[in-house]
Amino acid sequence: MKLKSMDISATASASSIVFDALRKAIIEGQLEEGEPLRQDEIARLFNTSRIPVREAISRLEEQGLVKTQRYKGAVVAGLSPRETEEIFDLRTLVEPEIIRNAVPLMSKDILVQAREKCAAFSASSDPMEWGDLNRDFHETLYSASNLKFFLEIAHNAIDRVERQIRAQLVMSNGMERAGREHFGILEACETGNAELAAKLTREHIQGAKKSLLAHLPLS
Amino acid sequence: MKLKSMDISATASASSIVFDALRKAIIEGQLEEGEPLRQDEIARLFNTSRIPVREAISRLEEQGLVKTQRYKGAVVAGLSPRETEEIFDLRTLVEPEIIRNAVPLMSKDILVQAREKCAAFSASSDPMEWGDLNRDFHETLYSASNLKFFLEIAHNAIDRVERQIRAQLVMSNGMERAGREHFGILEACETGNAELAAKLTREHIQGAKKSLLAHLPLS
DNA sequence: ATAAACTAAATTGGATCCAATATTCAATAT
DNA sequence: ATATTGAATATTGGATCCAATTTAGTTTAT
Numbered sequence: 001m002k003l004k005s006m007d008i009s010a011t012a013s014a015s016s017i018v019f020d021a022l023r024k025a026i027i028e029g030q031l032e033e034g035e036p037l038r039q040d041e042i043a044r045l046f047n048t049s050r051i052p053v054r055e056a057i058s059r060l061e062e063q064g065l066v067k068t069q070r071y072k073g074a075v076v077a078g079l080s081p082r083e084t085e086e087i088f089d090l091r092t093l094v095e096p097e098i099i100r101n102a103v104p105l106m107s108k109d110i111l112v113q114a115r116e117k118c119a120a121f122s123a124s125s126d127p128m129e130w131g132d133l134n135r136d137f138h139e140t141l142y143s144a145s146n147l148k149f150f151l152e153i154a155h156n157a158i159d160r161v162e163r164q165i166r167a168q169l170v171m172s173n174g175m176e177r178a179g180r181e182h183f184g185i186l187e188a189c190e191t192g193n194a195e196l197a198a199k200l201t202r203e204h205i206q207g208a209k210k211s212l213l214a215h216l217p218l219s
Numbered sequence: 220m221k222l223k224s225m226d227i228s229a230t231a232s233a234s235s236i237v238f239d240a241l242r243k244a245i246i247e248g249q250l251e252e253g254e255p256l257r258q259d260e261i262a263r264l265f266n267t268s269r270i271p272v273r274e275a276i277s278r279l280e281e282q283g284l285v286k287t288q289r290y291k292g293a294v295v296a297g298l299s300p301r302e303t304e305e306i307f308d309l310r311t312l313v314e315p316e317i318i319r320n321a322v323p324l325m326s327k328d329i330l331v332q333a334r335e336k337c338a339a340f341s342a343s344s345d346p347m348e349w350g351d352l353n354r355d356f357h358e359t360l361y362s363a364s365n366l367k368f369f370l371e372i373a374h375n376a377i378d379r380v381e382r383q384i385r386a387q388l389v390m391s392n393g394m395e396r397a398g399r400e401h402f403g404i405l406e407a408c409e410t411g412n413a414e415l416a417a418k419l420t421r422e423h424i425q426g427a428k429k430s431l432l433a434h435l436p437l438s
Numbered sequence: 439a440t441a442a443a444c445t446a447a448a449t450t451g452g453a454t455c456c457a458a459t460a461t462t463c464a465a466t467a468t
Numbered sequence: 469a470t471a472t473t474g475a476a477t478a479t480t481g482g483a484t485c486c487a488a489t490t491t492a493g494t495t496t497a498t
Contacts, residue, residue, distance in 0.1 A: 013289055013451065015277070039480070049453045051270070054481085055277050058234070062281035064371075070232055071459045071480055086368050093312060149305050152283075153372055232481065258450070268483045273451085290450055290489045441498085448491070454484085461478070468471080 015052035018042065019059050026065050026076055027162035028131065033078035037066060064160055079160065081216045087161050088209035094154050095142075095205060096198035099185070102145035103194035111190055114140045118186050122179040130175060131166040137182055141189060168212050177207065234271035237261065238278050245284050245295055246381035247350065252297035256285060283379055298379065300435045306380050307428035313373050314361075314424060315417035318404070321364035322413035330409055333359045337405050341398035349394060350385040356401055360408060387431050396426065 012020075022042070025031045037057060039050040046053070057074045060066045068074040079087065106114075117140055121133040135158065142151060158165070168174050181204045188197035231239075241261070244250045256276060258269040265272070276293045279285045287293040298306065325333075336359055340352040354377065361370060377384070387393050400423045407416035 015451085038478095040478090050480085051452055051454095055274060055451095058274050059277055059281045062278045073460095073480065083367070086366055089366075090368050090372070093316060097312060147305055147308075148302070149309050149376070153309070157368070234481085257448095259448090269450085270482055270484095274481095292450065292490095439498105442496085444493105444495070446491100446493080449489080451486105451488075453486075456481105456483075458481075459479080462476080464473105464475085466471100466473070468469105 013052070014046065014048045015055040015059075018046050018048070018052050019056035021046070022056055022060055023063075023065060023159070026060070027159050029163045029166060031076045033076050033163070035076045037074040037076070039073070063156055077160075079164075081213060084161060084164060084216070085209060085213060087157050088205060088212070091154065091157050091161075092202055092205045092209070094150055094157070095138075096202045098142050098145045098147055098150050098154060099189070099201045100194045100198040101147050101150075102141060102143075103189050103192060103197050105146065106141070106144040106189055110140060110144050111186075114186055114189065118179075118182045121182060122175075127170050130169045131162065134165065134169060134178060135162070141185070164212055165208065168208055168215075171211065171215060174211070177211075178204075181207070232271070233265065233267045234274040234278075237265050237267070237271050238275035240265070241275055241279055242282075242284060242378070245279070246378050248382045248385060250295050252295050252382070254295045256293040256295070258292070282375055296379075298383075300432060303380060303383060303435065304428060304432060306376050307424060307431070310373065310376050310380075311421055311424045311428070313369055313376070315421045317361050317364045317366055317369050317373060318408070318420045319413045319417040320366050320369075321360060321362075322408050322411060322416050324365065325360070325363040325408055329359060329363050330405075333405055333408065337398075337401045340401060341394075346389050349388045350381065353384065353388060353397060354381070360404070383431055384427065387427055387434075390430065390434060393430070396430075397423075400426070 022031075022037070031037075039053045039057070042053045043050045057066060057068065061068050061074065065077055066074045067077045114137060117133065117137040121130070121137055124130060124133055138158075142154065145151060169178060181200065185197055185200045185204065188194075188200055241250075241256070250256075258272045258276070261272045262269045276285060276287065280287050280293065284296055285293045286296045333356060336352065336356040340349070340356055343349060343352055357377075361373065364370060388397060400419065404416055404419045404423065407413075407419055
């Protein structure tokens with residue numbers, strides 16, 4: 001008997017591991033905006049050389065998560081209030097389209113998962129979890145969509161404002177409002193009402209934007 | 220008297236030079252879809268080592284212009300008809316917003332430039348130029364916008380279908396229709412009619428999409 | 439003859455080394 | 469004291485080398 005190529009979950013390349021770890025640290029806010037990313041230091045942290053680190057950093061720059069200057073290195077990218085607003089406007093344009101496309105494609109299983117995540121979000125009392133649970137809920141609904149490029153853009157846009165989203169959730173009313181709106185979106189999905197789900201998603205994002213900008217300087 | 224820092228236009232890094240050259244070669248169709256990108260060969264072409272080449276390729280992958288497999292290398296990315304359609308739908312969503320935003324911000328100078336490029340496009344009889352001239356016209360109008368993230372996305376989306384756009388221009392009616400529609404968009408911009416410019420841009424893109432898909436297999 | 443198994447060449451991923459530039463900080467001049 | 473110059477250090481960009489993996493070609497077994 002012949003063994004077919006097993007495709008053992010090919011251990012990721014060092015550069016991908018570094019990329020994922022840095023991306024996570026940035027969007028979760030563990031690395032502060034403006035903080036320099038020293039190649040040597042990161043390489044030591046991951047027991048690799050600087051080569052994979054440089055590759056990871058250049059990919060992060062392509063995603064807008066870090067900014068680099070020749071011979072000066074990379075720092076965690078930040079957003080001006082103006083730029084934050086634009087990212088939310090971009091999300092307002094793209095994400096309702098994703099939901100509209102996704103609703104007719106949502107399997108029973110996806111909806112069950114979404115309901116669980118929606119409940120977990122509302123039930124959580126640990127602010128450290130809120131960001132992940134919030135994103136988890138939205139990702140679950142979006143995952144039913146087959147618009148891969150729209151999804152790419154939404155993911156990247158969310159990445160860039162994830163730090164602010166997490167701050168917004170801990171603001172007064174942040175969790176309460178988000179939880180309420182999540183249930184509304186979920187219900188629209190469950191009843192197959194794509195237009196309503198899109199509309200509520202749009203309002204959800206615009207609401208977050210307003211709430212965020214109100215608490216930002218010179219907005 | 221004191222001399223202020225001159226900021227001599229710092230010669231670009233090798234990886235950026237390679238990145239720009241490969242990107243250009245890909246979107247212009249000089250590198251065929253599926254064609255492997257050998258690090259060693261490219262390094263020799265640019266008189267550098269493979270390190271900057273690898274960085275360039277990883278950035279191109281982040282932009283979706285190449286696809287890489289671990290230990291197998293990178294190939295020029297292609298799009299299925301389905302994916303091509305989605306990219307055009309994305310453009311249909313984003314670019315009208317850019318124009319709507321840009322119209323009130325268009326200086327006299329921008330409009331003069333746009334008119335020149337519009338004329339140059341319609342006047343050109345060299346198919347090798349059509350792609351550049353077409354993109355040049357749109358870029359000029361878009362450049363008045365201050366929506367940097369929207370622009371990022373539009374640029375990337377156009378990059379990914381530039382090859383097909385060029386093919387579409389040489390198709391029957393391609394140039395004729397594009398030229399006509401360009402004049403319409405330009406006129407709307409000149410008269411400050413942002414809504415009309417947005418509507419015509421939408422139709423321009425949707426028209427290109429339909430014309431393209433009609434000539435594609437299993438569309 | 440065909441297919442599996444093995445070997446050699448090609449190719450990529452990563453480590454180490456060197457060059458180019460920036461940064462720090464002490465020494466000097468005003 | 470403050471600003472300027474100049475070495476010493478730190479940091480990045482790139483070249484060269486080695487290891488891991490794939491691919492091509494050859495041999496061998498059935």
